[in-house]
Amino acid sequence: MKCKIMHESKGRMRVRFCIKRMTVRQADIAEYALSAVIGVTRVQVFERTCDVIIAYTCPREKVIQELSCFSFESEEKISLVPERTGRELNKNYEEKLAAVVIRRYINKLILPQPIRRIIAFIKAAKYIFRGLKCLLKGRLEVSVLDATAIGVSLFRGDFKTAGSVMFLLNVGDILDEWTHRKSIDDLARTMSLGVEQVWTKTADGQEVLVSVNEVRKGDMIVVRTGSMIPLDGKVVSGDAMVNQSSMTGESVPVHKSEGAYVYAGTVVEDGECTVRVENTAGGGRYDRIVKMIEESEKLKSSAEDKASHLADKLVSWSLGGTLLTWLLTRNATKALSILMVDFSCALKLAMPISVLSAMRDCSRFGITVKGGRFLEAVAEADTIVFDKTGTLTHSSPRVAKVIAFGERDEDEMLRLAACLEEHYPHSIANAVVAAASEKGLEHEEFHSSVEYVVAHGISSMVENERVLIGSHHFIIEDENCTEPDDERYNELPEEYSHLYLAIGGEVAAVICIEDPLRKEAAEVISKLHEYGISKVVMMTGDNERTAKAVAEKVGVDEYHAEVLPEDKAAFIRAEHDAGRTVVMIGDGVNDSPALSEADAGIAISTGAAIAREIADITISADDLYALVELKRLSNALMKRIHWNYRTIIGFNGGLIGLGVLGVLPPATSALLHNASTLAIGLKSMTELK
Structure with a gap:
């Protein structure tokens, strides 16, 4: 090109x-x-x-x-x-909206009045039928109010008012449908895989890391614990527990073994499997996500639900007020003024648009939000829990040194560690693989299948010897490996995190990981306090000494060291029992239970696939200021929603009062009501401040 x-x-x-x-x-x-x-x-x-x-x-x-x-x-x-895209969607609705407006004004300019009246009766039939259908089901909802207003206007011969009401209702329906479809489309496309490379198995059984774009139908790919399945296919070997919530909404993992079908975008929570690829691209995944979102209540915040329910509840009051006004005044014009003004249009349109606008603003700061209720949770949060590694520290720690014991070679130990760690993406695992790559150490597969122990480490077999890599707790306390009688082991540098490598039941090497704090961490925590977070907690699997040093530097209110995944989730449950709203931020497989337990789980974009899948919000790994923006935008969203409530109730209530007093005729009330609805809707689409 x-x-x-x-x-x-x-x-x-x-x-x-x-x-x-x-x-x-x-x-x-x-x-x-x-x-x-x-x-x-x-x-x-x-x-x-x-x-x-x-x-x-x-x-x-x-x-x-x-x-x-x-x-x-x-x-x-x-x-x-994909089969459908946001660009095409926007163009279709722009054309649909323009056609409605143009048709309205051409009809007024060209068609004679008798023809316009016939068209009005034909168009009114849809709204009246909708209202009658609602009544037959025993419900008093907004459609009943719309049908009554249009029907009474036509009965009185006020075709101008009836036409204006139907036109504005039509525009409102298009805008409402557009925002709903747009929000679904945005979410479907932002819930993208984020998988760039995948392990493929060659004919001779070797595993090769390739770009996902190079994978073709029929290729074999290997997916292990904590990794996302990048393409649709059928399991040919292995056993795995797969989290399919993004596809089917199922709350528990599903067992997959030979012959089972797996879907792109689902995550392996435990085990591993080899998958024969059947679909490499196309709209299948998009369509499934769209279907899931449409059936999910995640899209709506409680503020949106409240607005929708309030709009329906006010219908009976509007009808009652209309009847009472007519009985007291015997003035149909005054009674009709109440019907011309309902609260539903603005309430049902402004709230979803406000949430969509906030989600759009979040995306500008590298923040992906899966639903409005999570923005509301962040706004109401008073407690925030940080994982340390990859969150308060950089997501790309590096290997500072390798200390090998006995007669073992440091480079050989690093090569073995990289061979094990490359299968399980995590910031520390990535650091080990990167260090081996920088030294030019090739680490082809020379071990048997590996087992990942969440929050502890990895186990495998090499030359008939069991090889373990992980935390001190895993290697020494759980696996009872023998510690080396070496002065260097007893004086491991305190400024580093330590990764232990054991061979045949003995500690063979310790890899020292330099995990520098994010320079903005302390300032971000200070800003979060300013925006209403009263309790900032750090939880880490590191030892007490390292945790205390980090906690003092960043200024958290409390910290917990040497915690397991279940400990983080238990802490959040305890905070819930104390009546607090909790946000959790993490990036690893071990953070998944806590992310799921929190009112809003936030994952780092470079973190483990399962963390991103379970999380309700994903932020960029570039810096933590995205958290400050998320809290600011969430607070601003709730402020806007409350302003919308006050304005809609106040303005429309005033119109009803002026109509009952005879100051405003029904047509003027309808015009001002619909104009205010569009104005509030447009304001709700503006950037949050």
């Missing part, structure tokens, strides 16, 4: 495709194809100008190469695009 670079800065470029026009489909192909490039972090495509903005961390030459060989006709690129 011939392109022209319009602007460029470090890690970012704006290019223009040298074509006359770009269709929506072509824009989607460009966006999804370029986003699939490893190292490209963000892609924005503007079909009207044929411009593309690309943010990247990979070498610039790689981006240039991808652009130069890019083609809209490539089957491989086309297969990356």
